[in-house]
Amino acid sequence: MARDMSDIDILKMELQQLQKEVKNEREPVSKTAKELVDWVEANSAEDILLKGVPEDKNPFKEKGGCIIT
Amino acid sequence: MCDQTFLAITFGPCDNCSETKPLMNIYVKNEPINYCSLCVERMACQGLGPNETLATLKTESETLKTKLEEERAKLHDAELHQVAEKVEALGQFIIKTRRTLKGHGNKVLCMDWCKDKRRIVSSSQVRPFRWRRHEHAVTMPCTWVMACAYAPSGCAVACGGLDNKCSVYPLSLDKNENLAAKKKSVAMHTNYLSACSFTNSDMQILTSSGDGTCALWDVESGQLLQSFHGHSADVLCLDLAPSETGNTFVSGGCDKKANVWDMRSGQCIQSFESHESDINSVRYYPSGDAFASGSDDATCRLFDLRADREVSVYSKDSIIFGVSSVDFSLSGRLLFGGYNDYTINVWDVLKGTRVSILFGHENRVSTLRVSPDGTAFCSGSWDHTLRIWA
Numbered sequence: 001m002a003r004d005m006s007d008i009d010i011l012k013m014e015l016q017q018l019q020k021e022v023k024n025e026r027e028p029v030s031k032t033a034k035e036l037v038d039w040v041e042a043n044s045a046e047d048i049l050l051k052g053v054p055e056d057k058n059p060f061k062e063k064g065g066c067i068i069t
Numbered sequence: 070m071c072d073q074t075f076l077a078i079t080f081g082p083c084d085n086c087s088e089t090k091p092l093m094n095i096y097v098k099n100e101p102i103n104y105c106s107l108c109v110e111r112m113a114c115q116g117l118g119p120n121e122t123l124a125t126l127k128t129e130s131e132t133l134k135t136k137l138e139e140e141r142a143k144l145h146d147a148e149l150h151q152v153a154e155k156v157e158a159l160g161q162f163i164i165k166t167r168r169t170l171k172g173h174g175n176k177v178l179c180m181d182w183c184k185d186k187r188r189i190v191s192s193s194q195v196r197p198f199r200w201r202r203h204e205h206a207v208t209m210p211c212t213w214v215m216a217c218a219y220a221p222s223g224c225a226v227a228c229g230g231l232d233n234k235c236s237v238y239p240l241s242l243d244k245n246e247n248l249a250a251k252k253k254s255v256a257m258h259t260n261y262l263s264a265c266s267f268t269n270s271d272m273q274i275l276t277s278s279g280d281g282t283c284a285l286w287d288v289e290s291g292q293l294l295q296s297f298h299g300h301s302a303d304v305l306c307l308d309l310a311p312s313e314t315g316n317t318f319v320s321g322g323c324d325k326k327a328n329v330w331d332m333r334s335g336q337c338i339q340s341f342e343s344h345e346s347d348i349n350s351v352r353y354y355p356s357g358d359a360f361a362s363g364s365d366d367a368t369c370r371l372f373d374l375r376a377d378r379e380v381s382v383y384s385k386d387s388i389i390f391g392v393s394s395v396d397f398s399l400s401g402r403l404l405f406g407g408y409n410d411y412t413i414n415v416w417d418v419l420k421g422t423r424v425s426i427l428f429g430h431e432n433r434v435s436t437l438r439v440s441p442d443g444t445a446f447c448s449g450s451w452d453h454t455l456r457i458w459a
Binding site: 008 | 141
C-alpha cells in the first residue's frame with residue numbers, strides 16, 4: 001500500500017516501472033491518430049448524441065400533452 | 070516584550086544505539102521512536118544496495134524519465150487535430166435536460182447505468198443512503214458511498230466508500246425485501262474505496278482505493294485475485310477496457326498519473342504523467358486504443374495507447390475549475406466533462422475545440438455517464454439531482 005511504503009521503496013518501484021516502460025513499443029502519432037479518426041468516422045452514424053434524432057423519435061422526450069378526441 | 074521562540078530538543082539515550090545524544094522524535098508506521106540523527110540516517114539508507122543512495126535513485130529515475138520522453142517525442146510526428154482537419158465540423162449542438170431526478174436529499178456522488186439502458190443506480194452522502202432503481206428507493210444501511218456500479222446482469226449492485234469496503238447487494242423486485250440482510254462484503258482495502266466496476270460478468274469486481282492500490286476480487290468468495298501496485302498516492306478512478314480489446318484497465322490518482330494495467334499479471338504496462346493535479350476520472354475511448362482523463366487542473370486530456378503519449382488537451386483559459394467526471398459519446402467524437410463550476414462542457418475530441426457548454430445544475434457536477442446505447446447521458450450533482458440529457 002502506497003501510504004505504508006517508505007520513500008526508498010516508492011522510488012525503487014518507480015524506477016523499475018520506468019525501466020520497463022522505456023522498452024515499450026510505440027507507433028508514430030500520424031498513424032495512430034489516423035486510426036482514431038477513422039474509427040470515429042466509421043461509427044458516427046450510430047452516435048445519436050452526435051447526430052440527434054427527430055423530436056418525435058426521442059425516447060426521452062416528455063410524452064403526453066393534449067389529446068384531441 | 071519581544072517574542073521568543075523556544076526550540077525544545079529532546080536529549081537522552083537513543084532507542085537504537087543507546088548513546089546519549091540530541092534525539093529526533095519521529096514516527097515510523099505510526100509508532101513514535103526517538104533516534105539520534107546518525108541512526109535516523111542509517112535507517113533511511115536501509116534497503117539500498119551498495120553505492121545506492123536516495124540521491125542516486127532519484128537521478129537514475131530522472132534520467133529514465135527523460136529518456137522515456139525522448140523516445141515518445143521521436144514518434145510525435147503529427148497532431149491529432151491536424152490529422153482530423155478534413156473531418157466535417159460539427160453542426161449546431163442541441164442537447165438539453167430531458168429529465169431531472171430529484172429525491173436524493175443530499176449530494177449525489179456517483180451513478181451507473183444498467184445495461185438495459187433504462188435503469189440507473191446512484192448514491193449519495195446520506196445516512197442511510199438510498200438506491201434509486203426504477204422509481205423505487207431502496208434503503209441500505211451503508212454510509213458515505215463514493216462508488217457504485219451495476220452488475221452486467223442487472224441483478225446486483227456494488228458499492229463502497231468510507232467504510233473501506235466494496236459490498237454487493239442483490240436486487241429484487243420485492244420492494245419490501247430487506248436487502249441489507251443480503252449484503253455481501255467483497256473487497257477490503259485499508260483506506261476509502263474510490264471506484265468499483267464489475268468486469269465482464271457478475272463474478273469479479275475491480276476496485277480502486279485511497280490506499281494507493283487497485284484490486285481484483287472474486288465476488289462469490291471475497292478472495293483477492295490480483296492487486297495492482299504502482300500509484301504513489303490515492304487512486305481515484307478506474308475504467309475497464311472495452312471487452313473486445315483484452316484484459317486491461319486504466320486508473321488515475323492523486324499522484325497525477327494515469328496507469329494502464331494488465332489484469333492477469335498485475336503489471337503496470339504504461340504510465341502517463343502530464344496532468345498537473347489529481348486525476349478524478351478516466352474513461353476508455355470506445356475503440357480501446359486511447360483513453361481520456363479529467364483532472365483538478367481544469368483540463369481533460371486524451372492519451373493514445375499505441376503512440377504511448379498524450380495527443381490532445383481540452384482546456385480553455387476561462388475554465389479554471391476541476392473536472393470531476395468524463396465520458397465519450399458512442400462514436401468517440403464527443404467528450405463530455407462534468408466540472409466543479411456546475412457546468413458540463415462538450416468537446417470535439419478530434420478537433421480539440423469546445424462544442425457546447427451545458428448549464429442546469431446548481432452545484433458541482435460530481436458524476437457523468439453516457440448510457441450504454443449512447444442515446445443519452447446522465448449527470449449527478451451536489452445539488453441533489455440527477456439529470457438526463459439527450
